[in-house]
Amino acid sequence: KAGVTQTPRYLIKTRGQQVTLSCSPISGHRSVSWYQQTPGQGLQFLFEYFSETQRNKGNFPGRFSGRQFSNSRSEMNVSTLELGDSALYLCASSLARGRALTDEQFFGPGTRLTVL
Amino acid sequence: GENVEQHPSTLSVQEGDSAVIKCTYSDSASNYFPWYKQELGKRPQLIIDIRSNVGEKKDQRIAVTLNKTAKHFSLHITETQPEDSAVYFCAPLLHGSGNTGKLIFGQGTTLQVKP
Numbered sequence: 001k002a003g004v005t006q007t008p009r010y011l012i013k014t015r016g017q018q019v020t021l022s023c024s025p026i027s028g029h030r031s032v033s034w035y036q037q038t039p040g041q042g043l044q045f046l047f048e049y050f051s052e053t054q055r056n057k058g059n060f061p062g063r064f065s066g067r068q069f070s071n072s073r074s075e076m077n078v079s080t081l082e083l084g085d086s087a088l089y090l091c092a093s094s095l096a097r098g099r100a101l102t103d104e105q106f107f108g109p110g111t112r113l114t115v116l
Numbered sequence: 117g118e119n120v121e122q123h124p125s126t127l128s129v130q131e132g133d134s135a136v137i138k139c140t141y142s143d144s145a146s147n148y149f150p151w152y153k154q155e156l157g158k159r160p161q162l163i164i165d166i167r168s169n170v171g172e173k174k175d176q177r178i179a180v181t182l183n184k185t186a187k188h189f190s191l192h193i194t195e196t197q198p199e200d201s202a203v204y205f206c207a208p209l210l211h212g213s214g215n216t217g218k219l220i221f222g223q224g225t226t227l228q229v230k231p
Binding site for chain 2: 033035042043044045048056058090092104105106107108109110
């Protein structure tokens with residue numbers, strides 16, 4: 001099976017712009033979670049989608065949003081970019097048997113976003 | 117609450133020694149406790165997990181122990197090897213409504229195994 005893929009791998013934007021990141025989960029996986037990784041804050045949970053519905057959300061401002069499509073692919077969007085949004089954005093997919101998140105999460109390679 | 121504390125933040129051991137990393141959480145309803153390993157420039161990967169109905173789980177040189185009463189769980193690596201050098205994260209499941217939840221990652225422990 002192919003692993004989790006993320007596009008693009010690298011992105012450079014300027015303050016005030018918006019960006020859309022894409023995540024394709026492992027075939028058959030229904031849950032997709034997004035994380036922001038920075039040296040100072042570590043790995044922080046953004047949100048989780050299951051069957052096209054956002055089930056959980058982290059403590060990020062409304063500029064961060066996401067969605068999931070019927071084929072389980074997910075996108076996240078960040079509007080009005082700030083310098084502090086520079087980070088590695090990781091998505092992870094899991095089977096979510098029984099709807100719970102107690103199955104292994106498989107991470108993608110991440111998208112490295114730089115905001116200038 | 118969403119408090120997850122992981123200690124130590126850095127750990128340096130000699131090859132062949134054991135390493136122990138501890139994670140403390142605050143959500144008494146947590147029932148799933150994974151550990152992830154992230155090598156430099158790579159994605160996090162699950163190395164071992166435990167559910168709340170057991171107290172210990174082993175997989176070759178890696179083990180995880182859980183103390184639900186004290187709300188902490190620990191990663192034990194025996195006979196460490198240089199390839200064990202990486203950042204390790206605990207990520208207890210914080211429960212949400214229904215049967216959902218989110219993984220809250222600890223701050224990470226940088227393990228260096230010196231040959």
